[in-house]
Amino acid sequence: MNHDNPFIFLIDTLFDIYIAIVLLRFLLQQVGADFYNPISQFIVKATQKPVVIARRIIPSFRGVDIASLVLVILLIITKLSILLALGGIQPSITALLIRSLYDLIELIFDIFIFAIFVQALLSWVNPDPYNPVSAVLNSLTRPILTPIRKRLPIMGGLDLSTIAALIGLMFAKRLVLYLFTLL
DSSP: OOTTOHHHHHHHHHHHHHHHHHHHHHHHHHTTOOTTSHHHHHHHHHHHHHHHHHHHHSOOBTTBOHHHHHHHHHHHHHHHHHHHHHTTOOOOHHHHHHHHHHHHHHHHHHHHHHHHHHHHHHHHTOOOTTSHHHHHHHHHHHHHHHHHHHHSOOBTTBOTHHHHHHHHHHHHHHHHHHHHHHO
């Protein structure tokens, strides 16, 4: 596949942005984020039509919005199919499913790593805790940082939980993706 092709870049980028937005919708639901937050409202409005259609076909299970997750996987499969077709490659449906699951796992880790990193950067400038960005980042990172903060004491006024979380997530990402390639 020719990575210099501007159309491949454009398709890949647009799909990646929308896939991340749909996945954020799913993740924010799972962490119980405030959906009256302007950022959450943007995410809901940007994904509402395809999610509503998917929910007609795929019901929630034990409070988990399976439809949004399936939509993410279908979007990844569609993106991969288009990009591979442009490169003259026709993969099997099994190969597409495996690669889409790999990409989904990688994106979930990347979202959490990015959120924790941005939250750490924002903490240096002491942002307003009621800022919509801070509120969404806090909701998203709380399930990861809270257990670490309970076990790792603040040392010399420094909260090392962010560094521990980033190292742990990066290690877990590499481990999971490595194990995934062994299957």
